[in-house]
Amino acid sequence: MSSGDDGLHVIIEFGGGAELLFDKQKRHVVNLPADREWTLKLLLFWIRDNLLKERPELFLQGDTVRPGILVLVNDADWELLGQGEYRLQKGDTILFISTLHGG
Amino acid sequence: MEKELVKEIAELRKLLHEKENKLAALRREKEILQSYGLSNNEVCKYSRQILIPEINIKGQVKIKNSSVLIVGAGGLGCPSALYLAGAGVGCIGIVDYDDVEVNNLHRQLLFTEDNIGTPKVDAAAEFITRLNRNVKIIPYKLQLSSSNALQVIENYDIVLDCTDNVATRYLLNDACVLSGKPLVSGSALKFEGQLTVYNYKGPCYRCIFPTPPAPYTVTNCGDGGVVGAAVGTIGLLQALEALKIILEMPGVLTRRLLLFDGTETTFRNIKLRPKNLNCAICGNNRTIHKLIDYEQFCGAKANDKNPDLKILRDDERVTVEDYHKMYNSQLTPHILIDVRSPEEFEICQIKNSINVPFTEIEKDGCLALIEAEVNKRQQEDDIVEVFVLCRRGNDSQNAVKRLQKYFDNPNVKIRDIEGGIHAWSRKFDPLFPIY
Numbered sequence A: 001m002s003s004g005d006d007g008l009h010v011i012i013e014f015g016g017g018a019e020l021l022f023d024k025q026k027r028h029v030v031n032l033p034a035d036r037e038w039t040l041k042l043l044l045f046w047i048r049d050n051l052l053k054e055r056p057e058l059f060l061q062g063d064t065v066r067p068g069i070l071v072l073v074n075d076a077d078w079e080l081l082g083q084g085e086y087r088l089q090k091g092d093t094i095l096f097i098s099t100l101h102g103g
Numbered sequence B: 001m002e003k004e005l006v007k008e009i010a011e012l013r014k015l016l017h018e019k020e021n022k023l024a025a026l027r028r029e030k031e032i033l034q035s036y037g038l039s040n041n042e043v044c045k046y047s048r049q050i051l052i053p054e055i056n057i058k059g060q061v062k063i064k065n066s067s068v069l070i071v072g073a074g075g076l077g078c079p080s081a082l083y084l085a086g087a088g089v090g091c092i093g094i095v096d097y098d099d100v101e102v103n104n105l106h107r108q109l110l111f112t113e114d115n116i117g118t119p120k121v122d123a124a125a126e127f128i129t130r131l132n133r134n135v136k137i138i139p140y141k142l143q144l145s146s147s148n149a150l151q152v153i154e155n156y157d158i159v160l161d162c163t164d165n166v167a168t169r170y171l172l173n174d175a176c177v178l179s180g181k182p183l184v185s186g187s188a189l190k191f192e193g194q195l196t197v198y199n200y201k202g203p204c205y206r207c208i209f210p211t212p213p214a215p216y217t218v219t220n221c222g223d224g225g226v227v228g229a230a231v232g233t234i235g236l237l238q239a240l241e242a243l244k245i246i247l248e249m250p251g252v253l254t255r256r257l258l259l260f261d262g263t264e265t266t267f268r269n270i271k272l273r274p275k276n277l278n279c280a281i282c283g284n285n286r287t288i289h290k291l292i293d294y295e296q297f298c299g300a301k302a303n304d305k306n307p308d309l310k311i312l313r314d315d316e317r318v319t320v321e322d323y324h325k326m327y328n329s330q331l332t333p334h335i336l337i338d339v340r341s342p343e344e345f346e347i348c349q350i351k352n353s354i355n356v357p358f359t360e361i362e363k364d365g366c367l368a369l370i371e372a373e374v375n376k377r378q379q380e381d382d383i384v385e386v387f388v389l390c391r392r393g394n395d396s397q398n399a400v401k402r403l404q405k406y407f408d409n410p411n412v413k414i415r416d417i418e419g420g421i422h423a424w425s426r427k428f429d430p431l432f433p434i435y
């Protein structure tokens, strides 16, 4: 992995219980390698390979997130941004929120 | 003696209730009604909100003439009902099929210890009536289903989703879309909560979540736990959104989702997608025209109770009675692994059990720990007996399945204990708390 100013700095956040799959850590500041154009779809696989600690089936289903997880870029639904095709920008905050059903 | 007292108190309470109603009716007759439809008593009671320009007399009349249906009298429904009643909503319907249980009381503050075992909707109605006699409460002690939902909802202006399970959430959404009612949806778990308004100038639940989550990805409050003040915060906000809809105010939480994190005390407002033109129930070419079977659609029951799983073969399980015999006789040396969370293990535990939480069981450290125990036993016995225990006998079966992969050895016999520590508590250790 590259370091310093070469890579793409983004913030990855988890909530609604999704953080339990990532060592209970809700916020991760990461530097993605500068060797490619990063899309949200590529980021999903990168997260699976680099941040995910357990049970990938609770995060991904096929090449997207499992039903019940919302993906937000800078607090906006990824559906508004082209979903997996969205090209990540420097400083983006990507939030994965597991929806709650209890009451 | 205890039973007689309980009975006597219930009778006295009923008598008190009747007398209170009589007194309220007497007072109502003497009330002076203003031409705009509020009595002097109501003007005085609601004056502190009538003074707000967004509400004023016209708004208070709207609130009085409105009706709200609250589905679920739990940690969300209790505070919403309380604040809607306080604000003077004319008619509040409350749907819940459950009776009050002692584990409800820390967050469902309409109920008192005296209400345990009585229907939630009746206890709620009694409390709210005492709070505000101008509010008409209609209790529905029933499980909302595809056959009754539309009939119940039709009488109300707004519906609050205060339920605790996925199947009922889809049912309520579809029923609200079919009957054109706004749905104020809240949910909570642990220290977190989520809130949004569906089917009101924006998307419905299905627009955002066309596919239900797999049942194994859903955590309920009975397993995950919930903080009363966190779920209560969301319940209060549901009441607020309902009032704003009644008052036809702008700024309703539609096409937005509010995320509340009580651990950091943050509120985050995220922007959701608009109505999906291809939505199965609210889109242009809808494929759902009437209510469907939601338990089948979600692959899960329409409640938050845990069903009894049957994953293992009979010879891979031991009844709690048989385990109790082995435990007492001490003739069968064995390893007992308790796969509950450390928090649950702390509540109560069987002597000499080892705590390896279910979520950690396949981690290297935990496997090594179990392996060390197995090796130790192997030096003394040809066959090593391992028993796995959980809360109710569901996780323990999955844990056995996982462990069998790692200990693929005919001399290591791994079984689970049916019914878990609950069965043990009920049958053999009445001093254990059942949680």
Ligand SMILES: [Zn+2]
Pocket (backbone or CB within 6 Å): B203, B204, B205, B206, B207, B208, B275, B276, B279, B280, B281, B282, B283
């Ligand atoms: Zn829709």
